[in-house]
Amino acid sequence: MTGFTLTDLDRIIAARARSEDESSYTHKLMGKGPAKIAQKVGEEAVETAIAAVAGDARELTGEAADLLYHLLVLLKARDVPLADVMAELERRTAQTGLEEKASRQPD
Numbered sequence: 001m002t003g004f005t006l007t008d009l010d011r012i013i014a015a016r017a018r019s020e021d022e023s024s025y026t027h028k029l030m031g032k033g034p035a036k037i038a039q040k041v042g043e044e045a046v047e048t049a050i051a052a053v054a055g056d057a058r059e060l061t062g063e064a065a066d067l068l069y070h071l072l073v074l075l076k077a078r079d080v081p082l083a084d085v086m087a088e089l090e091r092r093t094a095q096t097g098l099e100e101k102a103s104r105q106p107d
């Protein structure tokens with residue numbers, strides 16, 4: 001179990017996006033703009049789906065990590081805070097009333 005969160009990754013992405021470090025993939029990707037980043041999200045989503053259908057857990061793990069990373073970069077490029085996405089997910093959970101039940105049950 002790791003304590004690393006999407007919020008941690010989001011902070012790293014924000015710092016790398018702000019940097020002028022030419023060796024940073026995040027910096028380079030941000031420079032290409034939202035359309036290119038959105039294309040990468042689409043590609044990574046397809047690769048994730050293919051890995052899931054193939055049933056290869058290791059491949060799926062890697063592709064899902066690529067997808068989440070690129071999705072966070074896309075949100076950053078469009079100035080949509082990750083916190084807003086999490087708040088929307090929380091709102092949906094609150095609507096169903098399942099949050100309390102889930103916290104009482106083991107994973």
Ligand SMILES: N=c1c2ncn([C@@H]3O[C@H](COP(=O)(O)OP(=O)(O)OP(=O)(O)O)[C@@H](O)[C@H]3O)c2ncn1[C@@H]1O[C@H](COP(=O)(O)O)[C@@H](O)[C@H]1O
Pocket residue numbers: 009012013016023024025026027040065066069
């Ligand atoms: N999580 C990631 C991450 N996941 C995937 N990738 C990069 O995403 C790229 C995807 O590879 P592809 O083959 O699909 O794309 P490509 O051919 O390199 O590029 P395109 O021409 O298709 O755009 C690879 O270069 C990976 O290194 C990531 N790059 C960075 N991070 C995180 O971002 C942090 C900052 O990275 P830098 O910005 O590089 O310092 C790192 O410490 C990581 O935490």
